[in-house]
Amino acid sequence: MLIITCPFCGPRDEVEFACGGEAHVARPLADNKISDADFADYLFMRDNPKGLFLERWRHSAGCRRWFNVARDTVSNEIVEIYLMGSLPVKTAAKTTYKTSWRRDTAAEKAATPSRSKAGGSK
Amino acid sequence: MANLSSSRPDFSGQTALSGLASNTSANPDGGAIGLVFGEMAHLGKLNLRGQNDLAKTVKVITGCTFPPKANRFQSAGDRHVVWLGPDEYLLLCEAGKEQELQDSLNRMIPSPHFAITDVSDSLCALSLRGPAVRAVLAKGCGLDLHPKKFAAGQSAQSLLALSAVTLMAVADDAFILICRTSFAPYVQRWLADAALEYGYQYIA
Numbered sequence: 001m002l003i004i005t006c007p008f009c010g011p012r013d014e015v016e017f018a019c020g021g022e023a024h025v026a027r028p029l030a031d032n033k034i035s036d037a038d039f040a041d042y043l044f045m046r047d048n049p050k051g052l053f054l055e056r057w058r059h060s061a062g063c064r065r066w067f068n069v070a071r072d073t074v075s076n077e078i079v080e081i082y083l084m085g086s087l088p089v090k091t092a093a094k095t096t097y098k099t100s101w102r103r104d105t106a107a108e109k110a111a112t113p114s115r116s117k118a119g120g121s122k
Numbered sequence: 123m124a125n126l127s128s129s130r131p132d133f134s135g136q137t138a139l140s141g142l143a144s145n146t147s148a149n150p151d152g153g154a155i156g157l158v159f160g161e162m163a164h165l166g167k168l169n170l171r172g173q174n175d176l177a178k179t180v181k182v183i184t185g186c187t188f189p190p191k192a193n194r195f196q197s198a199g200d201r202h203v204v205w206l207g208p209d210e211y212l213l214l215c216e217a218g219k220e221q222e223l224q225d226s227l228n229r230m231i232p233s234p235h236f237a238i239t240d241v242s243d244s245l246c247a248l249s250l251r252g253p254a255v256r257a258v259l260a261k262g263c264g265l266d267l268h269p270k271k272f273a274a275g276q277s278a279q280s281l282l283a284l285s286a287v288t289l290m291a292v293a294d295d296a297f298i299l300i301c302r303t304s305f306a307p308y309v310q311r312w313l314a315d316a317a318l319e320y321g322y323q324y325i326a
Contacts, residue, residue: 013264063207
């Protein structure tokens, strides 16, 4: 059994946690119109790597808070645990984040306000 | 549809374990009873969501400061403030006082960003004491319950025999256990069974 260190409660047994699947899947904004095929990348496509994987976990029997875990799917080694809304800082986890196919998808690009809108011309 | 209200059973005033009679099982080794436990009937429980800026008002009204760290609780007499999450606390108060406490908190907290929910009947609190209390709990809980690792004033939300519980260490040999009302009969029977080898006394 894994011992997972909840960022709020400290090390606890794996049974207290629930895995929420791949982390850093950003929802495309409604303003940024993208094709159904591109939206499917956000809605359906999930990574299933052999090696380091960035996942969301929830301490469901404890403080019930979500956080991110960088876990190796082969060795179960937990490389990094970091808070929701932040990015990993350890080199290996950072590389995993940066090299994910998802970074190049239209869905992810559409998840941030487009540049013309951010310019604020009314 | 027919009006069923006349046939509806009346549960008012009942608690999770009110149908259960006191019972005792002697210590098979002949020594002292290992676990003495009972329901803290109608203990007032309020769930408080909000940031640290509520601490001052909570201190004025309950007499308890906010827990200094995660997984701790603070007490003032019969009132306790238990840490449940980074922005979530459980207030325990004397039976019947929860409405009054909720009203005064709602009135006096200046910030609009908070929520108080009365969960008195949603949760069941049990008071556990006796020399074997830690040994009994350890049978169904993955936490390190050694007094050095789980000292008085510490609390934790975890699983006890697969049911979600909040444990509060009141002293080396005394705990408050809070579980869901619907799980209370199961937890009570599990505790009695786990304590057989030490002897137990359940006080209704």
